[in-house]
Amino acid sequence: MINAVDRFLDHLTMYRLVLYYLMVLLGTALAFCLVKLVPHDPLALAFTTTLTLTACWVANKAFALIFEVPANNDSVYITALILALILDPVAVTDLSGIGAVIFASVWAISSKFIFAVGRKHLFNPAAVGVALSALLLDKPATWWVGGNSWLLPLVLIGGILIVRKLRRLDLVATFVGVALVTILATAAQYGDVLQETLGSSPLLFFAFVMLTEPLTALTTRWPRIAFAAIIGFLFAPNIHIGSFYFTPELALLAGNLFAYSVGPKGRFVLTLERIEQTAAGSYDFIFRSPRKLAFQAGQYLEWTLGLDRSDNRGNRRYFTVASSPTEQSVRLGVRFYPQSSAFKRALGSMKPGATIHASQLAGDFTLPSDPSIKIAFLAGGIGITPFRSMLQYLIDREEVRPIVVLYGTESQDDIAYRDILGCARRELGITTFYAVAKGAVRGQYPGYIDARLVRLTMPDYLERTFYISGPQAMVKALRQKLLAMGVSRSKIKVDYFPGFA
Known part of the structure; x- marks a missing residue:
């Protein structure tokens, strides 16, 4: 029920x-x-x-x-x-x-x-x-x-x-x-x-x-x-x-x-500069802001588009800011599906120079203030976006933290932000382990993120704080698995939007 x-x-x-x-x-x-x-x-x-x-x-x-x-x-x-x-x-x-x-x-x-x-x-x-x-x-x-x-x-x-x-x-x-x-x-x-x-x-x-x-x-x-x-x-x-x-x-x-x-102040009118494809069906919309957007890596915004015809999901969405606070542009990472909403169809048809309204900056899915805390990032699909923000932030600040990333996708083509993940490994020693459900290659975990992969990659998992982001079903399932493994509830943070993206 x-x-x-x-x-x-x-x-x-x-x-x-x-x-x-x-x-x-x-x-x-x-x-x-x-x-x-x-x-x-x-x-x-x-x-x-x-x-x-x-x-x-x-x-x-x-x-x-x-x-x-x-x-x-x-x-x-x-x-x-x-x-x-x-x-x-x-x-x-x-x-x-x-x-x-x-x-x-x-x-x-x-x-x-x-x-x-x-x-x-x-x-x-x-x-x-x-x-x-x-x-x-x-x-x-x-x-x-x-x-x-x-x-x-x-x-x-x-x-x-x-x-x-x-x-x-x-x-x-x-x-x-x-x-x-x-x-x-x-x-x-x-x-x-x-x-x-x-x-x-x-x-x-x-x-x-x-x-x-x-x-x-x-x-x-x-x-x-x-x-x-x-x-x-x-x-x-x-x-x-x-x-x-x-x-x-x-x-x-x-x-x-x-x-x-x-609270956070104001509404932003952002101008689209360009669109970059990050994976199969996934795109980053890079916007220019009239003033510097002050936020913490991992937070989200409410995005509003003027739609001639809306559907039952309306013309507002909550998306993580995929860019880092250290970057000048504001980056929005979105996954498109065959039956996309009216909002996503309008977003996908935007051309450089078009505008979108952003407000309600919020979210506590952010890095801990103590840099010594051991962290595990668990991402599924486009749920990698808040981690892209955090990793780019750490790279730009040259800040080393004890982080392990588990990234689950359906196929090789679904892996996004390979450049950022590779840079984090080279410059900060942050390793990403890929769990690929179909077509895993050597060095990747065949299947989905599960308890076995957590134990294999993080023998000290009971000492870590887990951040989980992705489809809601995946987030709920991984949270239950971690609790069953003995991870404290207080050490599990899940990405959350007060609306359907």
Whole structure:
């Protein structure tokens, strides 16, 4: 069952998963309205949803043209559906209510462009829209989706899938834990308050959907936990500064300011210089950046292309930066398959001079600060890209580290970055052992990376920290093999992207 869920999640981007989750919630809420399980007029809810979708779509198109950035339809629909689920539904005859919904929708979308530094928006869009609607129009969000017990099972099921996809259990758990402790510490009756908070408040929907929004959250572990704790504390309804009380959206906006102050800044518009083939079906796209990109070897970026027609994977992807921080250009390594996504087809058709947007620099799949730590790099296929970044970095710095590389491919033609791997062996003494499933030659291991190869190449494997990057099935299988061999969980790091590449 768990493997089936993982396979389902693997074929969805994070944005599509959230979008489908919100669509199911809204569709179910409409059905429940018809049988009076949700206390809203179904026509009003349908009208409000249409209103938010239309206002958000039009605003996004307009601002995307003005600011000359690619429009992301998934993000627009997600914002619109969130607004429909937390704002009170309005009737066709309620002109002031209609104006408030349009106001919140337009401000939610415009905040991505207006409240932005380096083309990266600072605040959660839906939170901006409802906060301004409450402060300026006295039309606050009611968060009705979180207050209905009939919708709670769907909120939980979909939320768990999102957390599993994003691997952000620490973020959600910290927020919920701090919020509950703060609420109970400031409450008079624990039992009723606890039941109300978990069963009929926006706590869980807020945690699963709003808190986890990747562009305004933090990606490194301890800053991320601090981010969640700050928002959890301010989320408690009795927390106030004088006569000013925080609402869920204001708590999130305060957390967004903290995230911006400590997180990576800006969005980059990168210009394609050239394309290099690195292996059969694998290519490196080499981009020029208007300013130096400060990152650690092994980190990833979110890449966005403007697509005329998208598919169910959207127009954003997370890819490791294959270049080293010591290089001037920004290198993106991609493997193409016969049934490639719309994003990859558009990427493959790019010509020198074309541009792509990159942002959300993140990831802790990086070299340890202690250069004496023994390391093992385990790569499968295009999963060699973060190791290419790390090895080039070490070569350029002439930094010797006790590293062994195991590189698994299907055939000889699939081996990428032979030049970098050879240079690392000659200049730094870093040996690469190739595991080739079909057509292995002398000196190569016939088959896939397995426990036997680990023992053969690294008698001291229990002393090493293992970095694993490649197809998710391979990463999971190797992680289980290493655990069975006695390698500590704390000594296994896996490359991770919050979306399907």
